[in-house]
Amino acid sequence: MCLFSFKQEKGSDRYLFELIQLLIKALVFLPHPECLFMHIYHQSLVPKRSCAFEVRPSWYHRYSAAGLVMGSKQLCKKTQCCVGIYQVIDYQLKVNTLACNVVKKTCLEETCDVQLPLKSQFISCICRTDMCNRNISLISEPERPPKPRMYAAGTNFKAALVVVVVVVILFVSVFIIIGIKWRSKEKTNTGIQSEAPENQITDIELQEVLGRGQFATVYQGNYGRSVVAVKVYPANWKHRYFKEKEVYELPLMKHERITEFLGTGRKADDGSLLIVLQYAEYGSLHSFLCKHTSSWMLSMKLCQTLSEGLSYLHSDLSSNDMHKPAVAHGDLSSSNVLVRADGTCVLCDFESSTILRSCSGHQLWQDHFTNMQGHPQFCTLNYMSPEILESSVDLRSSSFRLQGDIYALGLILWEIWMRCFDLFKGGDVPQHLLPYELELEANVTLERLIFHVSEMNRRPSVPENWGPALKELLTDCWDQDTDARLTAPCVLGRLMSL
Numbered sequence: 001m002c003l004f005s006f007k008q009e010k011g012s013d014r015y016l017f018e019l020i021q022l023l024i025k026a027l028v029f030l031p032h033p034e035c036l037f038m039h040i041y042h043q044s045l046v047p048k049r050s051c052a053f054e055v056r057p058s059w060y061h062r063y064s065a066a067g068l069v070m071g072s073k074q075l076c077k078k079t080q081c082c083v084g085i086y087q088v089i090d091y092q093l094k095v096n097t098l099a100c101n102v103v104k105k106t107c108l109e110e111t112c113d114v115q116l117p118l119k120s121q122f123i124s125c126i127c128r129t130d131m132c133n134r135n136i137s138l139i140s141e142p143e144r145p146p147k148p149r150m151y152a153a154g155t156n157f158k159a160a161l162v163v164v165v166v167v168v169i170l171f172v173s174v175f176i177i178i179g180i181k182w183r184s185k186e187k188t189n190t191g192i193q194s195e196a197p198e199n200q201i202t203d204i205e206l207q208e209v210l211g212r213g214q215f216a217t218v219y220q221g222n223y224g225r226s227v228v229a230v231k232v233y234p235a236n237w238k239h240r241y242f243k244e245k246e247v248y249e250l251p252l253m254k255h256e257r258i259t260e261f262l263g264t265g266r267k268a269d270d271g272s273l274l275i276v277l278q279y280a281e282y283g284s285l286h287s288f289l290c291k292h293t294s295s296w297m298l299s300m301k302l303c304q305t306l307s308e309g310l311s312y313l314h315s316d317l318s319s320n321d322m323h324k325p326a327v328a329h330g331d332l333s334s335s336n337v338l339v340r341a342d343g344t345c346v347l348c349d350f351e352s353s354t355i356l357r358s359c360s361g362h363q364l365w366q367d368h369f370t371n372m373q374g375h376p377q378f379c380t381l382n383y384m385s386p387e388i389l390e391s392s393v394d395l396r397s398s399s400f401r402l403q404g405d406i407y408a409l410g411l412i413l414w415e416i417w418m419r420c421f422d423l424f425k426g427g428d429v430p431q432h433l434l435p436y437e438l439e440l441e442a443n444v445t446l447e448r449l450i451f452h453v454s455e456m457n458r459r460p461s462v463p464e465n466w467g468p469a470l471k472e473l474l475t476d477c478w479d480q481d482t483d484a485r486l487t488a489p490c491v492l493g494r495l496m497s498l
């Protein structure tokens with residue numbers, strides 16, 4: 001358990017004093033090194049950050065709330081990071097937004113660097129020195145400067161050197177202890193040996209294809225006397241397979257709103273890797289909505305069971321010496337929700353999920369799993385939340401992942417209600433469309449989504465006659481401000497009260 005919360009110090013030249021504080025805290029936290037790690041990371045040793053400020057009138061309200069605006073400068077309230085968003089127009093970089101970062105509180109890069117070649121029309125950078133967002137440097141990979149460490153600019157050199165040496169030593173020991181702790185936890189809690197050789201399944205019969213994803217193909221199959229779904233990963237996607245298997249094998253993951261995991265194996269002929277799952281009779285929610293309209297009762301059943309599933313996935317629970325950490329889905333969409341014969345939803349496809357370990361008592365999260373060797377992952381384009389589209393969050397950070405799931409949940413609730421004939425009395429129920437498909441047409445691109453969702457703050461349109469309760473619920477799920485979004489249990493509570 002973490003016992004202390006360290007307050008931000010606002011003085012400018014107190015580094016030696018803070019070093020002594022840090023060492024005392026290190027001693028106090030020695031039994032809980034993961035908490036110490038998080039606190040060191042979050043502790044601010046620098047004065048308030050100044051950032052260049054230039055935003056469009058429609059964005060003034062959002063960004064001005066992040067700090068005191070003084071002409072073209074902003075003194076940040078809560079963050080050490082400046083954000084710069086630039087747009088490439090006729091091969092020129094034009095400023096789109098310069099301000100204090102509204103989402104991230106800490107960041108690593110000192111300067112605003114963007115790597116060539118540019119991959120999209122909008123580029124953004126987050127940096128942590130005064131006015132660093134005013135200039136952007138386009139750099140090619142080999143010239144990229146070494147990553148700055150934790151210490152901020154403007155520091156008394158001697159004190160900084162001592163701090164750096166001590167912090168490095170602390171970090172190394174903390175990492176070693178964390179490594180040892182987590183390894184033993186993994187063994188006792190999950191029993192997972194992620195790269196253990198798989199059993200060869202020979203008595204499984206694969207039949208028709210149920211779905212093809214980016215990495216795997218899902219078949220209907222027979223396993224003994226049961227009809228099952230079998231997710232088949234080619235051997236070269238084994239890291240994806242292990243990722244999904246790890247989530248399914250977490251303690252206490254068996255839940256009626258999560259697709260039941262029946263086992264894993266390896267095909268004898270070509271070595272492909274198999275995950276055997278409970279078969280969902282209606283397939284994905286997306287295909288269900290394409291084929292069926294539904295009554296208010298059935299729509300609510302779909303919405304509630306989906307929210308129950310997400311609420312359970314996000315929960316951090318312990319029971320009988322077992323611990324289920326919170327898990328962020330990371331790719332929630334109507335294709336990754338399945339519908340069972342009784343009209344209930346179950347969650348599936350945990351390849352992009354993140355297992356979150358918390359320091360109890362604090363809202364600090366840390367990725368347990370090295371997510372795809374540290375590469376950021378992207379969820380299905382239409383369901384990407386504005387902060388992920390804007391890259392204004394560190395994709396390796398975990399806290400935003402839960403809020404990203406809630407944004408996607410709001411879009412899926414909208415999809416379900418758009419097929420509810422009781423909500424379109426006296427009119428035709430529209431064809432099923434993905435979120436933003438109507439506004440941006442079928443080929444939604446990243447650039448168009450950034451402009452529509454992030455810049456213009458637009459969301460799928462909600463018919464007037466739906467009434468305020470539905471509209472408010474959707475708005476509170478897909479709010480631009482991540483902190484204003486509901487949690488999954490709150491969404492469930494609101495649905496129950498409708």
Ligand SMILES: Nc1ncnc2c1ncn2[C@@H]1O[C@H](COP(=O)(O)OP(=O)(O)OP(=O)(O)O)[C@@H](O)[C@H]1O
Pocket residue numbers: 210211212213214215216217218229231259277278279280281283284287335336338348349351
């Ligand atoms: N248990 C199941 N029962 C019935 N159909 C299923 C089941 N699991 C998956 N499917 C079907 O297969 C499709 C793809 O499944 P899944 O999303 O797990 O694969 P994927 O390769 O991870 O896809 P993605 O590209 O979304 O990552 C689903 O949208 C659904 O139509």
